[in-house]
Amino acid sequence: MPQHASPKRRMELEAPDRFRPVVDHELCKKCKKCVSECSYRALEFVDGAVKPIGGCVACGRCLSVCPAQCIEIRQIQSMFPPHANFNERVRRGIMSQATTGGVLLTSCGTDIPYPVMFDELLLDAAQVTNPAIDPLREVVETATFVGGRKGRLEVKENGHLHIEKEPGPMVAMDMPIMIGHISLGSVSYNAQKALFAAAKELNILAGSGEGGLHKDFNVFSQNLVSEVASGRFGVTGDYLKRTAAVEIKIGQGAKPGHGGHLPGEKVSALISQTRMIPLGTDALSPYPHHDIYSIEDLQQLISVVKEATEYKVPIGVKIAAVHNVGAIASGIVRAGADFITIDGFRGGTGSTPRIIRDHVGLPIEVAISVVDQRLTKEGLRNRVTVFAGGSIRSSADMIKAIALGADAVMVCTAAMVAMGCRVCQQCHRGVCSWGIATQREELVSRLDPEVAAARVVRLFRSWNEELKEILGAMGIDSVESLVGNRDRLRYFGPNSKIAEIMGVKHVGEGWG
Amino acid sequence: MTAYDVWGERKKVGPFDPTTAIERKEGCVIIHADRRDEDGRLIHYKVLNDLVRQIMLEGQRHIVLDGVMGHRYIASTANRKDLYIEIHGTPGNNLGAFLDGPTIEVFGNAQDMTGNTMNSGKIIIHGNAWDVTGLAARGGTLLIKGNTGYRVGIHMKEYAGTKPTMVIGGTSKDYLGEYMAGGTIVVLNLNGKVDGSPVGMHLGAGIHGGKIFIRGRVEPHQLGPGAVINQVGEEDAAELDPLVAQFEHAFKTWVPRDWGMWVKISPASSRPFSGHYDPTSI
């Protein structure tokens, strides 16, 4: 199967296109912008008119650049006879594998309609017995701190109260949101620059991804979390010491148990330099860290990184949410981590086998509840900061994730949608028409980092205002009083066992 | 005379006759609020307020309440402009709620919510008033000799020519004039503290009408959203002078007209939060 869209007619055993851009020729100004902007080469100007020639993936670029607004992306109703069990998705998968013999590759987060527990949870509000607070006129705090804590503070009195030394490194964020790790390589230079600039403007953290840190981005390093992933790309002493925090990536929600694979075609000069690998080679991240085969090994890695950073920054660990996530999280805290990130199975990625993306892991709603309950039971919860990620789509998801047990959330896909992404699941092909998931210069230049950064800033600022609205409505004036406060949630779904596992009461159940 | 509990059920009042608390004198009627019933309990506020209403209906113009101890809702909705109520003791919460005309003078401290939603009339306190004084007042005047507490003058508003005013002789705490939509609040800081500010934080949070005048220091960080701070000009002085004169007259005191030491807090706009919402149809 050719890597890039072919203008020729498809082979008879291949599945037909799912989308077709349809042009209204009466309105069309024949400017041909859509033809040049489509990186999937699905449009052609022939015989004086714009014609679709196959390969459309509904990335939406042509729509957004058409000055006449005369393009409709039509989802071609199923070319297959309807069948609820052997549905279209299943049949397409079989046909493709019979043709290529390969492991189906895809990107973004899973699109299978598993139930979303966020959409089955309702939040509380204050009525009568305690007053709602107006966040526009009164103080509602959303500042969040990342780092380990010791559980108690020694305060001396001598005329005035004081502490003798600060207990440990802490990083302050203005809101409980971190932009998750997206590597330079899976996304473009301009996209990463936009995300980092947004993090700096918002005074939050952004993950640098496992592609190392481009030297142009050193200016953002105080808002960055560097990543020590299994391939150790770009991981030098300088890289570790420079950033505000360091995260050891054990796994990622979208592909638990899988490493990473950036194909040689995407390893341009830029990537080669930043990752410190030869030009044109595949950038392979091994599945495990080959120095971590057990929890004691993780403790060693955490300790060596703490030494390397002279105990000046928080060191954390990211894991994918898997079935035993509670016990694993407990082990990680005991291994010395200052923060833990739990990444749920619905998280996105630039490239992953579909079998892993769609069928492995745990949803973040359950994972975060289980981790919070387990760490509380073991008396460890107030020693670490816990991040939750894996498809946080809106401020509602963020707020519910916090109430379920997260100190803060990690957001990636939503930030990319703000920059232009339409979640068309083609990132792995490297021809993203929005200039985000590509290394091709002519595509990357389409993304203006300043414009994109401003959009991400506006998105998260409005989420933060929405967080304040909800906190105020609940009669809470500091976000830390919502963290793990599952009493303020009620489950409104069909499965009472899930509610029990999450530690959430049912709608209608009162206090006590 | 019967007393009722909060569900409207008859409370046992016994052989005690509340009308024995009434003492009639030349030109005024005194009600002794510190009478105790046969259980040794102070007469209930419902009983006291019933007596006050009874005497108001008689057409009395001067009522004295003596030995008041925490009795609530005194003179609520009272609406005779020529009525003067004199209170000795400590009136309870919501003194003069919905007041519409009379003058109430308290010789002692008041509690919370004095002048709640008052429409017109005058309340004079020879002492302190505490939290939520003057909430949602629409008109009338509140004169407080001493200090006030938190959330004073919230959502005072003007309409069709009536304007509420409040003059505080001492200090006030956080959230003074929150949600202010009209009227005038004055804080005189007469009780001494030279350094430091006579008001707290979140001053005028959400103010979109009206003015707050403060005789003393106010730092920018004390302002709430939507409030701006300026010097007091000639027009302001012309408005302040008669108000301050009312205060002086009520408490037989003198207030310096040192306008250079005063600041004015007013709205930055009448729509302080436009731009906050996204009305796009999605």
Next chain:
Amino acid sequence: MGGCGIAGCINMAGGRISGDTIGKMLETMGERENGLGAGYACYGLFPEHRDDYCLQFFFDHEGAKSEVEELLKSLGSIAKDEKVYSHKVKSMRPPFPIIWRYFFNPSQKLEWRGRSDLSNDDLVVQLAMHINADVPGALCVSSGKDMAVFKGNGYSYEISKLFDLGRYSGKMWLSHSRFPTNSPAWWGGAHPISILDWSVCHNGEVTSYGVNRKFVEMAGYRCSVLTDTEVVAYTWDLLVRKHELPIQAAAFAMAPWYHQDIKRLDPESARLATWLRLTYKEALLNGPFSIIVGRREPEVTLIALADRKKLRPLLCGRSVDGKTAYVASEECAVRVVEPSAETWTPNAGSPMMAQAGKGILRVGTEHPFEGVG
């Protein structure tokens, strides 16, 4: 702003205050209660048993009483035990619990559930929690030295009559009349909620209850009294007795300054403020509250604290001769017993502290970290 009345008084000059005084203070604020619970705590009550733990219990039936007595005897010695005086009040509805007190001392070298390193105080805390959670029909109402809590399910004047409070006098009294907002009314749920020599009276609602509860439970406390005030009492014990925080630091952790205001403090105070907030963020009591807290170690102390938005009333008073300090929800409660008192309100989130033998240590308008040592 109604709901629940609180009142307290302390004689700082070595004198004693009668139970009639506190009864009068609370009764004057009768509008703040709805008959679903009231209580009083008295400190300096048992000079002859000053060093024994006075464990006061409600028992639903004799079986529960025997079970607790067996337990106490296995863990230490009972110097004296007696029925707590009570007097039938016609307006109160049965059932009435058996109300009993024991002057108790734990044995030396005691083992509790495999742990032999517990101090006497820790043991008594564990014992009280165990009885409250695991012994059906028994509730430990107070467990401090030289103090006791008298409470029940009724109006404040009914409880005062029930226990004939006038027969007691003490250095300090705390009291509470209830208008419950989210928990059922029962004898155990009335305030003051007490553990060791701590007692707490609370007017308000803890919106961060889920977070606070997990925090104290991680430290070994067990919440079983079905009222959110319980976490407040345990938090004071944890922060001040176990973590040895000075009282103003503990109060700050529970009602901290906003970050925007911390920035304006001097650098050393800003550092302490930030680290108190960070370390103890799960102890932040969110929601509206006025609380009065009593303790006996090292000396009888009264603490009053309002939430940082001051959404509930709290008033302090001092007698003209300076010997007695008062706190209450309403001014009338102070005036009715001390007509010429000087009154003031503490600042939001700033504790007022008064101590027997020393006087008023903080009025509640000082710098948050000013020492009182």
